[in-house]
Amino acid sequence: MTTASMPVGTPPTATTKLRPRKSTLSRKREDDDILVPSSPSKRSKVSFDSDVEVRLVEDWEKTPTVIQEGVRRALLKRSAGDSTGYDQVKAVYTPVKDDQEETSPATLRNYTFALLNNVSMLNKGCTDLVHAALASDWLGRSEGYVHLFTQFLANLVSAQTLYLPDVLRMLVENITAAPPSQSQSEDLADVPRSQIYQRAHKVIQYLLQIVPSACRILLTILTNTFPHQTDSRRAHIVYTHNLLRITGYAPVLQADILTLITERLIKIDLQVQEDLEDLAEEVEEGVVQHVPRARSDINSVLDDVQDSDDDSETDEEMDEDTLRTQAITKNVEKMDCILDMLFTYYDQMVSAPLHSSQVSSVEILFSQFQTIILPTHRSRHTQFLLFHFVQQSPAHIDVFVGMCAQTSFDKKRPAMVRQAAAAYLASFVARGMHVSSDIVREVWDYISTELKKQVRESEPGCRGPDLQRYSTYYTLVQALLYIFCFRWRDFESGPDEDYEEDELPSIYGEERHWRPGVKETLQLNIFSRLNPLKVCSPGIVTEFARIAHHLHVIYVYHLLETNKRIRLSNYNGPSNYSQLNRETALTAKREEENQHLDEYFPFDPYHLPKSKRWIEGDYREWTGIPGLDEEKAAESDSLDEEVEDSDVEEGTGTEESNE
Numbered sequence: 001m002t003t004a005s006m007p008v009g010t011p012p013t014a015t016t017k018l019r020p021r022k023s024t025l026s027r028k029r030e031d032d033d034i035l036v037p038s039s040p041s042k043r044s045k046v047s048f049d050s051d052v053e054v055r056l057v058e059d060w061e062k063t064p065t066v067i068q069e070g071v072r073r074a075l076l077k078r079s080a081g082d083s084t085g086y087d088q089v090k091a092v093y094t095p096v097k098d099d100q101e102e103t104s105p106a107t108l109r110n111y112t113f114a115l116l117n118n119v120s121m122l123n124k125g126c127t128d129l130v131h132a133a134l135a136s137d138w139l140g141r142s143e144g145y146v147h148l149f150t151q152f153l154a155n156l157v158s159a160q161t162l163y164l165p166d167v168l169r170m171l172v173e174n175i176t177a178a179p180p181s182q183s184q185s186e187d188l189a190d191v192p193r194s195q196i197y198q199r200a201h202k203v204i205q206y207l208l209q210i211v212p213s214a215c216r217i218l219l220t221i222l223t224n225t226f227p228h229q230t231d232s233r234r235a236h237i238v239y240t241h242n243l244l245r246i247t248g249y250a251p252v253l254q255a256d257i258l259t260l261i262t263e264r265l266i267k268i269d270l271q272v273q274e275d276l277e278d279l280a281e282e283v284e285e286g287v288v289q290h291v292p293r294a295r296s297d298i299n300s301v302l303d304d305v306q307d308s309d310d311d312s313e314t315d316e317e318m319d320e321d322t323l324r325t326q327a328i329t330k331n332v333e334k335m336d337c338i339l340d341m342l343f344t345y346y347d348q349m350v351s352a353p354l355h356s357s358q359v360s361s362v363e364i365l366f367s368q369f370q371t372i373i374l375p376t377h378r379s380r381h382t383q384f385l386l387f388h389f390v391q392q393s394p395a396h397i398d399v400f401v402g403m404c405a406q407t408s409f410d411k412k413r414p415a416m417v418r419q420a421a422a423a424y425l426a427s428f429v430a431r432g433m434h435v436s437s438d439i440v441r442e443v444w445d446y447i448s449t450e451l452k453k454q455v456r457e458s459e460p461g462c463r464g465p466d467l468q469r470y471s472t473y474y475t476l477v478q479a480l481l482y483i484f485c486f487r488w489r490d491f492e493s494g495p496d497e498d499y500e501e502d503e504l505p506s507i508y509g510e511e512r513h514w515r516p517g518v519k520e521t522l523q524l525n526i527f528s529r530l531n532p533l534k535v536c537s538p539g540i541v542t543e544f545a546r547i548a549h550h551l552h553v554i555y556v557y558h559l560l561e562t563n564k565r566i567r568l569s570n571y572n573g574p575s576n577y578s579q580l581n582r583e584t585a586l587t588a589k590r591e592e593e594n595q596h597l598d599e600y601f602p603f604d605p606y607h608l609p610k611s612k613r614w615i616e617g618d619y620r621e622w623t624g625i626p627g628l629d630e631e632k633a634a635e636s637d638s639l640d641e642e643v644e645d646s647d648v649e650e651g652t653g654t655e656e657s658n659e
Helices: 064-080 084-093 105-116 124-134 143-159 161-173 193-210 214-225 233-249 251-277 281-289 298-302 320-351 361-373 384-390 394-409 415-431 437-461 471-491 518-526 538-550 557-563 585-593 628-658
Strands: none
Touching: 064 084, 064 105, 064 124, 084 105, 084 124, 105 143, 124 161, 143 161, 143 193, 161 193, 161 214, 193 214, 193 233, 214 233, 214 251, 233 251, 233 320, 251 320, 251 361, 320 361, 320 384, 361 384, 361 394, 384 394, 384 415, 394 415, 394 437, 394 471, 415 437, 415 471, 437 471, 437 518, 471 518, 471 538, 538 557, 538 628
């Protein structure tokens, strides 16, 4: 008998008895799982194995994760008042003493990585830790560590902006002549200073990209870090080189950085001139003309570990004059090198294509001239940057000449600035090789018109020559005389004006013809009641008198003889000496000299050995006048012979009397 099988899926019948299912969530307990509760009054006895060694784990044995967590806890406990772990973290970046072991590169990397991931906790209370990290020699280590530290700096200034000045100051210190980040560790390879500078520039550029507002902070730090004018030549060269490099990736700071360099350069320039005035004339020329040429390879200067100036070493046996001359020579070398760097930099700017947002190099120089150079009295070399680059374009010449002329005629400007502008105008027109004859004549006419106006206004109430009342007028007259001495050929009129300087027609063979107004301007001013030849610099007046007489332009020797009997103090109000003080011949002479115009023309000959190459071809040297200089030499020889004859006669007479 067969039994029918139940179909699959058919629900069970009512007669089928089902067993209840166990819950799968419950765990089957075994007998061993049941623990007998211990007595509440007793605890389990713990025993230690005496064979197990217990010690602290060194930092180099810790994983980066463990160090990161330890740094986080140390910062948390620091905020709660416990500085134990915090001080241990700070000690990682603190320079070790001679008897201490240096922190390994791996440990230093792990701690820096930990700080990188906890920058949000580095608030104002962690300033000393941040400063310790910034003061470490990170730029002198491996490329990998430099990259890691750069990321730490970027995160730090982004999360905690209060550290931005500290970070920038640290980076600027590392582009000086003695960067603090140059590693002194014996375990690390020496990193050249040029590479440290390159790394520092890369980080500065990166930070300026992520924090554009850092530019103004950086400029302030750059200004405060600039070497003092008494610092070494190498300190100035290295820092100036790095400043110019910053302008390449921070064009917004270009004009400010160039202005900063010019300001510091002109201070050195003035100091040199002040020191040279205390020396004898022949010593002064020797100091400037015999300055040794500095090294031209900037990389060798950057990588030079020792200061080549040896400023700290002086010979104790040297006398005071020798030491002073040595100090002046070093300043001249310093100025020469900085000027050569600036000439090179501006030359590259002129040849480079100009973007719409950039300011041209000549515009920067014009701005520096108005704000720095012009108001500075007796600058000697700095202005030759302007002298060279202005002559690169006729348009720039027009702008500069107009700027000087407008300033010298502006009554709202201080008298000192107006006199300086007139001196720059005359010196540039006279010495500029690329200043055309048309510009020379326009300047002459422009000054002549202004002088005619001032004579008409001042002569009715004029009692005589008075420098205090008519200083601007005398300055313009002196500028006119100076221009005439150098560029008198441009005022001649004739069919052929393109003659060479050594092919001048003889004054005895034919009469010279002058442009209309030249003689009239000279006569109107020279023989006016203001008597400018008495006030203008005696050296310029003497040279003008010789040239004007030789060229038959105007004869003034009889006026010069008359002026010898005139006392300027009689026309300048009360004397500086009271009636109780007796005036001596010496005090009278000094007072008379102080009432003459200063013989200062800013583009006098340029003798700096390294940088003078830049103005070759731009500068008009004094060539003299054929025939006139020969007469002067003959007169000098004749005078020497007369002196020798008189000495012989005196000696003979003495011998006869002794007999």
